[in-house]
Amino acid sequence: MARAATTADAFNAVAEPRRRQILDVLAGGERPVNDLVRVLGLAQPQVSKHLRVLREVGAVDVRDEGRQRLYRLNGEALKPIHDWVKNYERTWSERFEALDVVLEELKQEGRGNDSGK
DSSP states (O other), X not given: OOOOOTTSSHHHHTTSXXXXXXXXXXXXXXXXXXXXXXXXXXXXXXXXXXXXXXXXXXXXXXEEETTEEEEEEOGGGGHHHHHHHHHHHHHHHHHHHHHXXXXXXXXXXXXXXXXXX
């Protein structure tokens, strides 16, 4: 069976949970690969493989500093994901507002029942 193209875009790249973990760690700042290995508890070749995919879609940048390669998050590459999720924000907000109304009504009803005792 052919493998799905994980490097086609940010959506495919971040579909893998370990890559999301790498992005979460890098959101805290620039890190060398050995730090990522330690934090994630993965073997260095696995981390490097995931970093390669994230670099290919532009989600991660790398720079050399002496003998180390430092990786950092490139949030701009994740903008298509943000934009897509943002489309649903209005729906979520409307649903949460409706839930708040129902909860407030239930509280009011509960207070009304308590006063009759």
